[in-house]
Amino acid sequence: xxxxxxxxxxxxxxxxxxxxxxxxxxxxxxxxxxxxxxxxxxxxxxxxxxxxxxxxxxxxxxxxxxxxxxxxxxxxxxxxxxxxxxxxxxxxxxxxxxxxxxxxxxxxxxxxxxxxxxxxxxxxxxxxxxxxxxxxxxxxxxxxxxxxxxxxxxxxxxxxxxxxxxxxxxxxxxxxxxxxxxxxxxxx
Amino acid sequence: xxxxxxxxxxxxxxxxxxxxxxxxxxxxxxxxxxxxxxxxxxxxxxxxxxxxxx
Numbered sequence: 245x246x247x248x249x250x251x252x253x254x255x256x257x258x259x260x261x262x263x264x265x266x267x268x269x270x271x272x273x274x275x276x277x278x279x280x281x282x283x284x285x286x287x288x289x290x291x292x293x294x295x296x297x298x299x300x301x302x303x304x305x306x307x308x309x310x311x312x313x314x315x316x317x318x319x320x321x322x323x324x325x326x327x328x329x330x331x332x333x334x335x336x337x338x339x340x341x342x343x344x345x346x347x348x349x350x351x352x353x354x355x356x357x358x359x360x361x362x363x364x365x366x367x368x369x370x371x372x373x374x375x376x377x378x379x380x381x382x383x384x385x386x387x388x389x390x391x392x393x394x395x396x397x398x399x400x401x402x403x404x405x406x407x408x409x410x411x412x413x414x415x416x417x418x419x420x421x422x423x424x425x426x427x428x429x430x431x432x
Numbered sequence: 433x434x435x436x437x438x439x440x441x442x443x444x445x446x447x448x449x450x451x452x453x454x455x456x457x458x459x460x461x462x463x464x465x466x467x468x469x470x471x472x473x474x475x476x477x478x479x480x481x482x483x484x485x486x
Binding site for chain 1 (some may be wrong): 449450457458459460464466473476480484485
């Protein structure tokens with residue numbers, strides 16, 4: 245039985261070791277520290293109850309990122325439906341600055357991140373901040389490597405656009421969309 | 433063709449900003465990573481582990 249205990253101890257410490265980057269990923273995804281902590285908690289609970297689907301010897305961190313990402317996606321869709329009922333209060337709560345006192349200097353970046361599509365945001369964070377390869381990121385997001393690459397590229401351009409333009413307040417548009425500017429004027 | 437050129441120009445113009453964004457993104461991320469493991473998560477895993485041992 246002690247072998248089994250050792251194995252579980254290994255799993256537990258691997259999970260603990262992944263917590264800091266899971267939190268960073270979650271905060272970047274949802275822009276809200278409390279909600280991010282809840283996401284991480286849910287992820288650990290799910291992972292623990294599905295330990296038999298983890299293949300020993302593979303990347304524990306990537307496995308946990310996948311669970312967190314999928315959970316976030318499900319929750320995000322659910323919340324979006326709620327928002328449509330509740331008149332858009334969610335978007336405001338997401339960017340509410342008062343609980344982010346320790347990260348105030350990144351406020352602008354966080355807000356810009358939230359303007360990206362969920363696809364672009366997760367791809368950019370996984371590759372540009374978490375340090376996953378395109379291949380690993382593709383696995384986590386369950387899509388092709390080429391798809392991840394183009395999402396990361398588009399996310400980078402889009403962020404530059406948002407942040408670059410927003411430094412000139414007079415030119416800052418009310419809406420996050422810049423129709424036609426980058427697409428050569430063609431719709432759909 | 434004209435559209436392609438516009439796009440290219442935009443890409444070049446953004447190169448410096450993009451470099452800065454990349455750095456900021458990593459800095460923001462590392463900032464959270466450096467906070468380490470909040471107690472609640474260590475306790476959670478301990479609790480789960482104990483539960484299983486029963």
